[in-house]
Amino acid sequence: xxxxxxxxxxxxxxxxxxxxxxxxxxxxxxxxxxxxxxxxxxxxxxxxxxxxxxxxxxxxxxxxxxxxxxxxxxxxxxxxxxxxxxxxxxxxxxxxxxxxxxxxxxxxxxxxxxxxxxxxxxxxxxxxxxxxxxxxxxxxxxxxxxxxxxxxxxxxxxxxxxxxxxxxxxxxxxxxxxxxxxxxxxxxxxxxxxxxxxxxxxxxxxxxxxxxxxxxxxxxxxxxxxxxxxxxxxxxxxxxxxxxxxxxxxxxxxxxxxxxxxxxxxxxxxxxxxxxxxxxxxxxxxxxxxxxxxxxxxxxxxxxxxxxxxxxxxxxxxxxxxxxxxxxxxxxxxxxxxxxxxxxxxxxxxxxxxxxxxxxxxxxxxxxxxxxxxxxxxxxxxxxxxxxxxxxxxxxxxxxxxxxxxxxxxxxxxxxxxxxxxxxxxxxxxxxxxxxxxxxxxxxxxxxxxxxxxxxxxxxxxxxxxxxxxxxxxxxxxxxxxxxxxxxxxxxxxxxxxxxxxxxxxxxxxxxxxxxxxxxxxxxxxxxxxxxxxxxxxxxxxxxxxxxxxxxxxxxxxxxxxxxxxxxxxxxxxxxxxxxxxxxxxxxxxxxxxxxxxxxxxxxxxxxxxxxxxxxxxxxxxxxxxxxxxxxxxxxxxxxxxxxxxxxxxxxxxxxxxxxxxxxxxxxxxxxxxxxxxxx
Amino acid sequence: xxxxxxxxxxxxxxxxxxxxxxxxxxxxxxxxxxxxxxxxxxxxxxxxxxxxxxxxxxxxxxxxxxxxxxxxxxxxxxxxxxxxxxxxxxxxxxxxxxxxxxxxxxxxxxxxxxxxxxxxxxxxxxxxxxxxxxxxxxxxxxxxxxxxxxxxxxxxx
Numbered sequence: 138x139x140x141x142x143x144x145x146x147x148x149x150x151x152x153x154x155x156x157x158x159x160x161x162x163x164x165x166x167x168x169x170x171x172x173x174x175x176x177x178x179x180x181x182x183x184x185x186x187x188x189x190x191x192x193x194x195x196x197x198x199x200x201x202x203x204x205x206x207x208x209x210x211x212x213x214x215x216x217x218x219x220x221x222x223x224x225x226x227x228x229x230x231x232x233x234x235x236x237x238x239x240x241x242x243x244x245x246x247x248x249x250x251x252x253x254x255x256x257x258x259x260x261x262x263x264x265x266x267x268x269x270x271x272x273x274x275x276x277x278x279x280x281x282x283x284x285x286x287x288x289x290x291x292x293x294x295x296x297x298x299x300x301x302x303x304x305x306x307x308x309x310x311x312x313x314x315x316x317x318x319x320x321x322x323x324x325x326x327x328x329x330x331x332x333x334x335x336x337x338x339x340x341x342x343x344x345x346x347x348x349x350x351x352x353x354x355x356x357x358x359x360x361x362x363x364x365x366x367x368x369x370x371x372x373x374x375x376x377x378x379x380x381x382x383x384x385x386x387x388x389x390x391x392x393x394x395x396x397x398x399x400x401x402x403x404x405x406x407x408x409x410x411x412x413x414x415x416x417x418x419x420x421x422x423x424x425x426x427x428x429x430x431x432x433x434x435x436x437x438x439x440x441x442x443x444x445x446x447x448x449x450x451x452x453x454x455x456x457x458x459x460x461x462x463x464x465x466x467x468x469x470x471x472x473x474x475x476x477x478x479x480x481x482x483x484x485x486x487x488x489x490x491x492x493x494x495x496x497x498x499x500x501x502x503x504x505x506x507x508x509x510x511x512x513x514x515x516x517x518x519x520x521x522x523x524x525x526x527x528x529x530x531x532x533x534x535x536x537x538x539x540x541x542x543x544x545x546x547x548x549x550x551x552x553x554x555x556x557x558x559x560x561x562x563x564x565x566x567x568x569x570x571x572x573x574x575x576x577x578x579x580x581x582x583x584x585x586x587x588x589x590x591x592x593x594x595x596x597x598x599x600x601x602x603x604x605x606x607x608x609x610x611x612x613x614x615x616x617x618x619x620x621x622x623x624x625x626x627x628x629x630x631x632x633x634x635x636x637x638x639x640x641x642x643x644x645x646x647x648x649x650x651x652x653x654x655x656x657x658x659x660x661x662x663x664x665x666x667x668x669x670x671x672x673x674x675x676x677x678x679x680x681x682x683x684x685x686x687x688x689x690x691x692x693x694x695x696x697x698x699x700x701x702x703x704x705x706x707x708x709x710x711x712x713x714x715x716x717x718x719x720x721x722x723x724x725x726x727x728x729x730x731x732x733x734x735x736x737x738x739x740x741x742x743x744x745x746x747x748x749x750x751x752x753x754x755x756x757x758x759x760x761x762x763x764x765x766x767x768x769x770x771x772x773x774x775x776x777x778x779x780x781x782x783x784x785x786x787x788x789x790x791x792x793x794x795x796x797x798x799x800x801x802x803x804x805x806x807x808x809x810x811x812x813x814x815x816x817x
Numbered sequence: 818x819x820x821x822x823x824x825x826x827x828x829x830x831x832x833x834x835x836x837x838x839x840x841x842x843x844x845x846x847x848x849x850x851x852x853x854x855x856x857x858x859x860x861x862x863x864x865x866x867x868x869x870x871x872x873x874x875x876x877x878x879x880x881x882x883x884x885x886x887x888x889x890x891x892x893x894x895x896x897x898x899x900x901x902x903x904x905x906x907x908x909x910x911x912x913x914x915x916x917x918x919x920x921x922x923x924x925x926x927x928x929x930x931x932x933x934x935x936x937x938x939x940x941x942x943x944x945x946x947x948x949x950x951x952x953x954x955x956x957x958x959x960x961x962x963x964x965x966x967x968x969x970x971x972x973x974x
Contacts, residue, residue, distance in 0.1 A: 161911075164917055165911050165923055173848075353919075403955050630918045630957075795960055
């Protein structure tokens with residue numbers, strides 16, 4: 138599938154190679170410890186009682202029978218969350234945010250989606266916990282549901298929250314609404330732009346919710362000690378964001394919460410929010426014992442994620458020469474039961490591949506009776522790309538212009554300004570388009586099939602910002618000449634390997650001598666989530682900077698040993714040497730072996746919030762075959778091209794490309810069904 | 818609470834005794850009773866293959882087998898592949914071919930592949946793809962996994 142085109146002019150020793158990942162042996166032998174694998178002395182198992190209704194008022198919850206069931210150790214409801222005993226006056230401006238966060242953990246006055254957590258129990262074993270949960274009596278008053286953004290946005294629509302008002306272009310609505318936010322991006326004169334067009338194509342699109350579908354279910358284990366120290370072990374993309382979210386809903390200081398990120402069995406954006414962790418914490422506080430919660434597969438689908446469903450309208454105009462004159466779009470993305478869909482992200486990504494003079498994009502964050510949506514591999518971008526690229530292809534057909542030529546004519550390049558403001562620096566969209574145009578796949582005609590099946594070819598561009606944000610790294614020179622690299626970035630896809638490569642490159646020592654690890658929140662500086670395609674850039678840069686410091690400190694130590702001025706000593710390819718006296722020379726390993734007797738260990742750290750990330754572009758060419766008898770669709774050829782910058786470990790970059798293409802291909806044929814209620 | 822049952826079986830070549838409730842799956846027994854967490858729970862309903870073990874020479878989803886069913890039988894799990902001499906060739910091939918990303922599906926894929934290659938080291942690509950249809954990977958797709966299994970097959974001949 139992938140033929141790498143390397144544009145980098147620098148030849149590296151380690152970066153760009155394909156070494157075996159440091160965590161590999163643990164993962165192929167089953168020794169790697171994922172969230173559900175943890176066990177603790179006295180561990181209890183929890184089970185959550187979930188709503189059978191998509192929208193209902195909770196009139197009462199009776200836990201008495203459950204609490205007296207043999208073997209049960211704790212039962213909790215929303216009344217056990219600090220929010221239940223705080224007043225609106227006490228919380229002030231933070232009231233609504235805490236209400237939403239708390240109600241997401243355990244339903245308050247209402248359940249907002251089927252699967253919404255209502256209560257939880259802990260018992261000595263899972264089966265007893267399951268039996269106990271069934272004994273909790275909840276009296277519901279069923280309410281009308283809104284399942285799509287269009288229904289939710291209608292005048293007079295059933296409201297999920299009577300205190301949610303629309304934040305629109307700096308104003309707040311007077312009446313409550315299911316629209317949490319409306320934002321707008323605008324350049325040029327949209328009407329003028331369409332007036333100048335020779336052809337205009339406009340279509341409306343809807344996409345279903347698509348779940349991230351990670352293989353490992355959501356999980357969380359907690360122990361609330363008698364001194365108030367709360368220890369949490371979970372599968373998350375960000376231990377520090379879990380700590381912050383727990384501190385918020387539990388009203389507990391971050392200094393008293395330690396989150397240990399376990400190996401994580403897939404997240405794709407879906408393992409950032411907290412679900413099980415606060416429940417396990419409260420159950421542990423109540424029982425005095427550690428508690429583990431693992432969602433069943435059904436719970437994963439009903440109560441976590443998915444990616445936002447959407448309603449979109451896209452209109453593009455172009456001249457007969459294929460120059461875009463105007464781009465207009467509306468994106469309404471469903472947030473699920475609580476605000477926070479990536480609608481604005483969809484708006485920013487939508488036309489990011491194009492350089493156009495006139496544009497108007499409106500986006501709406503809309504609550505509906507579905508689980509709170511989560512990020513999923515470039516949140517908002519795939520939905521927008523589906524709509525925009527479909528319109529672009531039809532516009533090409535209408536104008537009789539080759540789809541790649543059209544995209545090249547209008548391609549974003551260095552200096553192009555995105556509608557929300559940023560100006561591109563060096564980017565690789567044109568290179569992707571040119572590589573696709575000359576690729577064997579694009580050069581091969583789409584043949585008619587003798588079996589009566591129909592074949593067609595679709596192409597699409599894609600965009601993601603990539604991100605910087607905060608990362609931390611501690612580097613330690615061990616007395617045997619190896620180097621420990623500790624980061625706060627959970628490794629989802631081989632980042633321990635890539636960070637080890639980056640460190641080895643800077644220090645000029647063997648990749649195998651780098652020992653990367655991921656620390657808990659007590660043992661490293663704040664590090665934002667692994668997500669948004671930021672880790673190799675931001676955490677990698679933290680490792681690179683810390684390694685540069687290590688080199689300087691090694692030079693200083695050698696100078697001290699040799700009683701020479703620091704400026705007379707240099708570090709070249711893992712060797713510390715005197716600039717003029719060739720007798721004075723030590724390898725990295727030789728100096729490392731002397732550190733403990735010449736002043737102590739050599740360490741360095743870096744805390745960083747870097748900007749300057751490169752943006753990423755993709756272009757995919759896909760041939761599909763349709764059986765007109767049955768409607769069955771088969772993908773017969775798929776070529777994915779990506780401007781990925783420098784591939785630090787190409788094997789894992791290829792894996793990302795293929796994995797995302799597979800996930801997108803499956804998502805394309807998928808409609809996620811949400812029942813309004815289940816039959817009891 | 819239901820009564821517990823004493824089960825005597827062979828796991829990874831070793832005589833093993835355990836107590837379990839009749840309602841506990843083999844997956845639950847391996848993970849929670851015996852502490853063998855290399856076998857992973859993904860869906861607990863026979864869809865994803867993360868909990869694949871070899872049961873009397875056949876690959877099965879251990880979530881669909883009851884613990885009591887292994888009485889007097891033989892079970893091989895991911896923990897039984899590597900020896901003191903080193904990794905199993907399939908494990909090495911997965912590492913060398915970068916055939917894993919998050920790794921949660923990896924034990925299931927490796928055990929399922931062993932079930933195939935023990936019988937058919939010459940299995941071709943089509944056979945490998947068909948055989949592994951019961952194992953899901955969400956991170957990185959199947960290409961590198963299939964290549965790793967073909968590579969291991971060559972080394973196991």
